[in-house]
Amino acid sequence: MTGVDNPPWRPLNERGNGSAGPRELVKGVPDYLAPTLRQWLFQAVAKDRGSDGPVTKRVGSDLLESLRLRLRNEVIYVDPGSSGLIREWLYQGDDLLVLVDAVLAIKEPLANATDVAVQRERVLWVIHVKELGFRLAEAGSVWQVNRDLSGLEERVDGAVRSSVDAALAAADDDTSTCLRKAWDKAYGLQPDPSEAYSQAVKAVEAATIPVYLPGTPKPTLGTVLRKLENSSSPYTLVVDAGDGTPAPADPVVALMRLLWEGHRDRHPGGTTTKPITLESARAAVQIAVLIVQLVVSGAVLIPSL
Known part of the structure; x- marks a missing residue:
């Protein structure tokens, strides 16, 4: 799939070979995208665990617990470490998209919250989600964040x-x-x-x-x-x-x-x-x-x- 909101930029070596136009969009998780998704997931959990008080409790504070329950998988990550932060996700390759999609669904109430008390947290989360969307587009992924910020969807014209x-x-x-x-x-x-x-x-x-x-x-x-x-x-x-x-x-x-x-x-x-x-x-x-x-x-x- 080409030309679907895919900027027609190519590296210098490809331009030198006469290649032109947008590159093919990638459906899965190539090796160059996996570290970016892992880092985004790491930061999502870090943000969730770093915010406490009634605001967090109202939107669901334990993201990892929600992931385990929704994905029905007892082990989501390997070696959490003494700090409680993720060092490595058990899910690899294309399954990283499943994790990202699940995180977006879990945090959707926060992304679309109207309560004044949660606006600062909401804005920070929306910025984090927008960063994900930018990175997916930059990597030429066929996936993008949907309009509700509640999951991933296939990129269309x-x-x-x-x-x-x-x-x-x-x-x-x-x-x-x-x-x-x-x-x-x-x-x-x-x-x-x-x-x-x-x-x-x-x-x-x-x-x-x-x-x-x-x-x-x-x-x-x-x-x-x-x-x-x-x-x-x-x-x-x-x-x-x-x-x-x-x-x-x-x-x-x-x-x-x-x-x-x-x-x-x-x-x-x-x-x-x-x-x-x-x-x-x-x-x-x-x-x-x-x-x-x-x-x-x-x-x-x-x-x-």
Whole structure:
């Protein structure tokens, strides 16, 4: 993967050989990145153990204990030493990413805390997380810190990420929660394609049902589709057709239909049931982002009765 927010810088020897453009992003943990991740983890634990009092207790003070419990691994590190600080992580190689991802998840409440009493600690932690993001980008890693500072996600084109951020900002809480979960399950360190697709559908349902089927009991995206496709007065877009009249909303409805019918693992046991692939899940999430943007922005016009 190249060109995804990857600066087109190359060392002098590579430029001398005629190489140009960004280098390939690295998916795992190469030898040159491992010491940086270990140092970041060491500093995270040092910061956690160095801060005490009610502030720390409120956000969880024993990071190592939380890591042991969440990862269900009795031994996280080797030889803690008399000072109680880590000298070496037991996890090596690509598993270092698992540790980093877990640390971010554990400290997420602090990263997004609004309590005035924890702001100094929050700012220091956010700076530490931003440093991690900078180092990952500098190393050409395919991984980056997610928008909530709660874990790692696969690096995507900046324009794609901006469109997701715009949809999250414009949507209501229910829609943005589902969309955020869908994105995390599609692009996170440990993806879950089935859940990503399911949450993408739920995000579109959360955005469309209050608009097109307010007050309807037990509505689904399928119910929304029947409403849009069978309306006696057609739904239109804010974009004009070639003859100057409002363009029909058929393209948006077609995307909804594609998302709905592509959810092939929704009902297990059917003749067309099949597992959701990661590629399919990611496409579904990006389709959901576009639909949510169009619906919440008012681009799909409701016909006057």
